[in-house]
Amino acid sequence: MPGRDRVYYREATGEIVVEKDGQELAVYSSTEALIETHIKGILAKDHRDLAYVRQIMHKYRPTDTMVGRIQGTSKEANSTEEKNR
Numbered sequence: 005m006p007g008r009d010r011v012y013y014r015e016a017t018g019e020i021v022v023e024k025d026g027q028e029l030a031v032y033s034s035t036e037a038l039i040e041t042h043i044k045g046i047l048a049k050d051h052r053d054l055a056y057v058r059q060i061m062h063k064y065r066p067t068d069t070m071v072g073r074i075q076g077t078s079k080e081a082n083s084t085e086e087k088n089r
Contacts, residue, residue, distance in 0.1 A: 011038075039064055 008026040013019075020032040032038040043064070047057055 008023065010023050012021055012023075014021050014031075018034070020035055020038045021028060022030040022032075022038075030038075030041075032041065043057065043060060046060065047054075050056075
């Protein structure tokens with residue numbers, strides 16, 4: 005069925021399902037897994053704009069500064085890393 009795109013929660017298993025044109029495209033064990041996969045896709049797509057990815061991650065996980073995941077993305081990341089030592 006073309007044009008039938010949706011994301012829904014499968015209560016029986018607790019999974020998040022993504023459908024494209026009525027076909028199951030992906031199944032995630034949790035919303036966190038879906039979001040993490042999406043963020044990894046952003047990283048893979050445009051690895052040059054790491055500051056943008058940090059901004060997205062900060063909204064998703066405000067307490068996670070991503071230090072150690074992406075090194076040298078900004079002065080803020082470097083100063084946070086120094087504070088945590």
